[in-house]
Amino acid sequence: xxxxxxxxxxxxxxxxxxxxxxxxxxxxxxxMLADVVVSQAFxxxxxxxxxxxxxxxxxxxxxxxxxSFGGLxxxxxxxRGYFEIDPFARRASRxxxxxxxxxxxxxxPDAEGLPFLRALEAYGAVAGVMVPIQDHAAGPAFVNxxxxxxxxxxxxxxxxxxxxxxxxxxxxxxxxxxSSSEVVLTVREIQILRLAAQGRTEPETAHLLALSRRGVQFxxxxxxxxxxxxxxxxxxxxxxxAGLIRI
Numbered sequence: 260x261x262x263x264x265x266x267x268x269x270x271x272x273x274x275x276x277x278x279x280x281x282x283x284x285x286x287x288x289x290x291m292l293a294d295v296v297v298s299q300a301f302x303x304x305x306x307x308x309x310x311x312x313x314x315x316x317x318x319x320x321x322x323x324x325x326x327s328f329g330g331l332x333x334x335x336x337x338x339r340g341y342f343e344i345d346p347f348a349r350r351a352s353r354x355x356x357x358x359x360x361x362x363x364x365x366x367x368p369d370a371e372g373l374p375f376l377r378a379l380e381a382y383g384a385v386a387g388v389m390v391p392i393q394d395h396a397a398g399p400a401f402v403n404x405x406x407x408x409x410x411x412x413x414x415x416x417x418x419x420x421x422x423x424x425x426x427x428x429x430x431x432x433x434x435x436x437x438s439s440s441e442v443v444l445t446v447r448e449i450q451i452l453r454l455a456a457q458g459r460t461e462p463e464t465a466h467l468l469a470l471s472r473r474g475v476q477f478x479x480x481x482x483x484x485x486x487x488x489x490x491x492x493x494x495x496x497x498x499x500x501a502g503l504i505r506i
Contacts, residue, residue, distance in 0.1 A: 285326065288430055292402070293328040295423050301406040302383050303329015305336065306427055307345075309352055310398040311499040316342070316349050319493040323398065323501075324431060329405075330382025341375040351391040351401035357415045361386045362405075383407055388415045390424040398499075400428050444503055448482040451475060453504045456495045 288306075296304040309316070310323030320343050325333045335341065342348060346365060350358065362384055365376055387405035394400060402424045404410075414420070444452070447468070454464045465472045479491060486501075488494035498504045 284434060288326050288427070288434055289328055291427055291430060292326055295402075295420075295427070296328050296404060299404065299420070300408070301329075301387065301404045303327070303331060303406070304387075304402055304404040305329075305331060305333075306400065306402045306424075306431065307336075307342070307348060307351075308398070308400040308428070308431060309348060310496070312352065312398070312496055316345075316352065318343055319488075319490045319496070321493055321496055322348070326431065331378060335378065339374070339378075341378065344372045344375050346372045346375075347389045347401065347403050351389060352399050354389075354391040354401075355393055357388050357390040357421065359386070359388050359410050359412065359415045361409060379405055386410065388420075390421055392425060392428045394428065394432075397432060400431070402427060444482055444485060444498070445478070447478050448485075449498075449504055451478050452482055452495055452498045455479070455491060456499060456504060 292304060292306055296302075305325060305327035307325050308323040312320060318340075321337075322342050325336055325342070327333050327336065331341075336345075347360075362376060362380055365372070382405075384405035385407050386409040387403060388410045389401055389403045392400045392402075450468060451464055454467065459467070461472050461475050464470070465475045468475070470478075479494070482488075482498070483491065483494045486494050486497045488497050495504075
């Protein structure tokens with residue numbers, strides 16, 4: 260990616276939307292995100308609830324939820340595996356303050372994330388700001404705003420922008436509570452997933468639960484099938500995000 264000539268933009272006063280009190284679903288949440296994106300002259304943005312990831316975000320990782328407005332949509336973000344390589348997701352899992360970014364500068368330290376960054380570039384992203392949310396109960400989340408202009412440091416740290424993002428996260432939690440899940444796991448499956456989340460190996464789990472290693476593998480396989488997870492790491496991540504187990 261080649262550097263682009265960019266302009267700076269500040270957040271105009273009194274333009275951030277208030278929380279909508281009426282009950283609404285994912286469509287309303289998308290509209291709420293759109294209000295913030297449009298009012299701040301960004302071209303797009305996406306909200307990602309990371310949930311409690313059992314390990315470093317990477318292959319097999321899945322977010323608790325994704326909502327987008329603009330060019331890059333939720334289906335692309337998930338099906339193309341962008342979450343697994345999204346440098347913003349990794350940064351948001353530990354960050355407490357918003358951070359500005361310029362697309363041309365991001366691919367240099369992290370070549371793995373280039374496919375995702377090129378997708379942003381294809382939708383006109385030149386620069387933006389990532390606003391993290393640290394939610395102890397439900398796990399971190401973030402909103403990434405992008406557009407054809409850079410964001411000033413003053414604008415990125417504007418409390419009204421952070422408040423709007425927090426409101427969005429609260430609305431998302433109300434629509435899809437982390438504790439809600441249609442998946443029904445057995446006691447043994449929950450025990451095995453919890454131990455896996457703690458980093459226990461199969462032999463250690465078998466010893467602690469008085470099972471054979473084959474028995475551990477059997478219950479883990481059933482849990483993976485119920486959670487529609489491609490591997491053990493994803494199974495643990497989905498169980499944590501759904502509130503089925505806690506770390």
